[in-house]
Amino acid sequence: MLYGPGQSEVDRQTEGASLASDDVRLIRRIVERDLRAFEALYRDYHPRLTRFLTNMLRLPHLVEEALNDTMMVVWKRPDKYNGASKVSTWIFAIAYRTALKARSRHDEPLDDQSALELVDGGDPEQSMGQRQVQAILLTAMDRLSAEHRAVLGLTYFHGAGYREIAEIMGCPVGTVKTRMLHARRYLKGMLAGRLGDWL
Amino acid sequence: MGRVIGFRGGKHREVQELLPWYLNGQLDPTEEDRVRAHLSVCAECQAEVRFQERLGPEIAQLPLNVEHSWSRMRRMVEADRAPAGRPRPEPVWGGRSWAPIALARRTAPLLGVGALAGALLVAVVAYSPPFGATAQYHALGARAAPTGGNVMVIFRPDTPERSLREALIAIHAHLVDGPTEADAYVLSVPAPEREIALAALRARAEVVTAQPIDPGPSR
Numbered sequence: 132m133l134y135g136p137g138q139s140e141v142d143r144q145t146e147g148a149s150l151a152s153d154d155v156r157l158i159r160r161i162v163e164r165d166l167r168a169f170e171a172l173y174r175d176y177h178p179r180l181t182r183f184l185t186n187m188l189r190l191p192h193l194v195e196e197a198l199n200d201t202m203m204v205v206w207k208r209p210d211k212y213n214g215a216s217k218v219s220t221w222i223f224a225i226a227y228r229t230a231l232k233a234r235s236r237h238d239e240p241l242d243d244q245s246a247l248e249l250v251d252g253g254d255p256e257q258s259m260g261q262r263q264v265q266a267i268l269l270t271a272m273d274r275l276s277a278e279h280r281a282v283l284g285l286t287y288f289h290g291a292g293y294r295e296i297a298e299i300m301g302c303p304v305g306t307v308k309t310r311m312l313h314a315r316r317y318l319k320g321m322l323a324g325r326l327g328d329w330l
Numbered sequence: 331m332g333r334v335i336g337f338r339g340g341k342h343r344e345v346q347e348l349l350p351w352y353l354n355g356q357l358d359p360t361e362e363d364r365v366r367a368h369l370s371v372c373a374e375c376q377a378e379v380r381f382q383e384r385l386g387p388e389i390a391q392l393p394l395n396v397e398h399s400w401s402r403m404r405r406m407v408e409a410d411r412a413p414a415g416r417p418r419p420e421p422v423w424g425g426r427s428w429a430p431i432a433l434a435r436r437t438a439p440l441l442g443v444g445a446l447a448g449a450l451l452v453a454v455v456a457y458s459p460p461f462g463a464t465a466q467y468h469a470l471g472a473r474a475a476p477t478g479g480n481v482m483v484i485f486r487p488d489t490p491e492r493s494l495r496e497a498l499i500a501i502h503a504h505l506v507d508g509p510t511e512a513d514a515y516v517l518s519v520p521a522p523e524r525e526i527a528l529a530a531l532r533a534r535a536e537v538v539t540a541q542p543i544d545p546g547p548s549r
Contacts (some may be wrong), residue, residue: 162348164411166404166407168409169407170400170404173400173403174400177400182390186389190534199403199406202403203403203406203410206407206410207410226519261388264388265388267387268385268388272389281387284389286350286351286354286386287350287354287385287386287388287389287390288386288390290354290355290356291354291356292351292354292356292357293348293351293356295356308348309347309348309483311347311350312346312347314382315350315378315382315385316386319381319385322385
């Protein structure tokens with residue numbers, strides 16, 4: 132199960148088992164073309180998929196398109212879920228492939244000014260320093276590949292383990308670890324170069 | 331004289347690789363013990379932990395909006411649920427649900443449709459295409475797309491003719507048809523550049539929507 136941040140391990144395990152079975156129940160109802168079940172699943176996955184796809188695609192209109200394309204696959208082919216993995220792993224794997232396709236069609240790098248505008252449109256409670264850090268991170272992450280950003284997002288926001296990430300991305304666990312190490316080093320270099328006192 | 335080899339080798343690298351999942355609690359107990367033991371003696375890894383404890387939450391923060399996305403998703407799903415043989419709730423053109431056309435048709439009489447700068451749309455919400463959809467669609471209530479066109483675009487009503495021309499020239503497009511009954515323009519752009527042309531059109535403030543109307547290059 133992929134989570135939001137701020138949960139303890141015990142909370143996660145207890146809640147995880149319950150949520151996972153909820154997801155499976157919803158998928159069974161979607162097989163029966165139950166729109167309410169689909170809406171429940173959609174609303175549950177929307178925040179997580181938005182964050183994941185935003186990390187990968189950056190452009191809001193692409194994020195929503197990829198998110199809805201992903202969920203359309205869930206709606207049209209719920210029978211494709213075979214129970215071998217968690218529902219969340221299955222859905223994120225669909226989202227990952229969808230995002231890679233979208234990314235290949237719209238490779239528009241984010242410049243510093245666009246990053247600042249994105250951050251300025253966010254949480255008004257954030258301090259100037261936080262916004263600066265986020266703007267640098269947005270720009271830096273945009274220079275990483277979509278694969279590197281996927282690993283960062285799945286780890287830091289979704290709390291996924293490297294084995295689950297490898298399953299989602301369809302690659303060896305060693306590749307996940309290497310991508311993560313390179314991404315961290317790159318971000319660290321960018322932050323150190325522009326905000327020396329942040330580290 | 332032989333080289334001095336530091337004590338940090340594969341073990342240090344292994345722990346460095348595992349740190350993110352040590353911090354998010356996703357390692358198995360054996361891995362966790364290995365990381366903890368190494369951390370107790372490695373200042374560099376301790377510093378890396380501090381860095382990641384700051385980095386992770388920063389990456390996790392972004393604004394979200396579910397309502398808008400769900401309203402679009404719902405329309406897609408309801409169209410998908412429409413029984414075969416019954417007209418779908420919105421006209422469809424070239425493989426994409428095409429709500430903008432219906433709205434444009436309703437607003438067309440209010441607009442001057444004689445010139446390129448004329449007939450344009452007020453507001454629109456375009457559907458996204460069903461993933462992997464392979465159905466052959468046909469226009470309902472709108473003229474069929476003429477052959478040769480691969481992009482359809484609708485501009486804002488107040489767009490001057492000069493801007494329209496600039497938009498078309500910028501993407502090397504030829505006007506194939508339009509304004510259609512739906513007040514849309516059908517363009518032909520070089521096939522390999524279609525996605526770039528679409529992105530360029532969508533990035534313009536005066537463009538309400540721009541959509542492909544052919545299957546496009548194989549993906």
